[in-house]
Amino acid sequence: MAWSTRELADLAGTTVNTVRHYHRVGLLDEPERRYNGYKQYGVRHLVRLLRIRRLADLGVPLSQVGVVGTGGENTPEVLHALDAELAENIARLQQARADIAAILDDGAPADAPPGFASVASHLSEADSSIIHIYSRLYDEEAMADLRRMVEVDAEAGAVGDEIGALPADADEVTRQQLAEQLAPTLAQNLIEYPWLSDPAGHLSKSAHVTRQTFIQAVTELYNPAQLDVLARAGILAQELLSAHRSADDDASPSVRHTA
Numbered sequence: 001m002a003w004s005t006r007e008l009a010d011l012a013g014t015t016v017n018t019v020r021h022y023h024r025v026g027l028l029d030e031p032e033r034r035y036n037g038y039k040q041y042g043v044r045h046l047v048r049l050l051r052i053r054r055l056a057d058l059g060v061p062l063s064q065v066g067v068v069g070t071g072g073e074n075t076p077e078v079l080h081a082l083d084a085e086l087a088e089n090i091a092r093l094q095q096a097r098a099d100i101a102a103i104l105d106d107g108a109p110a111d112a113p114p115g116f117a118s119v120a121s122h123l124s125e126a127d128s129s130i131i132h133i134y135s136r137l138y139d140e141e142a143m144a145d146l147r148r149m150v151e152v153d154a155e156a157g158a159v160g161d162e163i164g165a166l167p168a169d170a171d172e173v174t175r176q177q178l179a180e181q182l183a184p185t186l187a188q189n190l191i192e193y194p195w196l197s198d199p200a201g202h203l204s205k206s207a208h209v210t211r212q213t214f215i216q217a218v219t220e221l222y223n224p225a226q227l228d229v230l231a232r233a234g235i236l237a238q239e240l241l242s243a244h245r246s247a248d249d250d251a252s253p254s255v256r257h258t259a
Helices: 005-012 016-024 043-058 062-069 075-106 117-122 125-137 140-156 159-164 172-192 207-221 224-258
Strands: none
Touching: 005 016, 005 043, 016 043, 043 062, 062 075, 075 117, 117 140, 125 140, 125 159, 125 207, 140 159, 140 172, 159 172, 159 224, 172 224, 207 224
């Protein structure tokens, strides 16, 4: 029994172009040709093609098919590496399904930052964008802390919404009022998440790349009035934090004396 290229491809559940590609890369021998010039494939070609397809379906790269197919000594190593890659892909797909479920449950935008579906409606366009960038600069632990901060801010009030809607020409009084409203939240975050004052241990990029990316991002995403409010709030938050620490220091001797 002899088969044409198309017949062989159909039997193996693949395409003529795939068979021809296997010829080009040396995985499948070229068969003899009939008197009319057409290839004629035999059982050995069919079996070889089926074996190649089996390994390809497992995910073995074509560059490794020859070695794995002949039972080379590094076959276990190739298969272990492939299994690890498949495990990573499965984890990624499972996470994608979980993210989609959260997006649907919370009615969040499909492009909401990972893990922030439940609070996406409280984020301005700029805040959502900056969180996307943060996800490439900070580790998972830091992002989890950031999500908790956003959740608390969302419950606390509409200061973030007011800052998000602040026009570039906002007056002095409005800027100062918003900064004073935001400062206590920032100070509380600094208390609860000390790494914010020294994030080096939570960076996924170098400190230089993180700094440059952050500066460029905030200057493009926020208008001058918003940047001014954030800067003022940061200064006020540091003052509140210093006052908090001083109060703790003053209380410490009495605590020790009582003990």
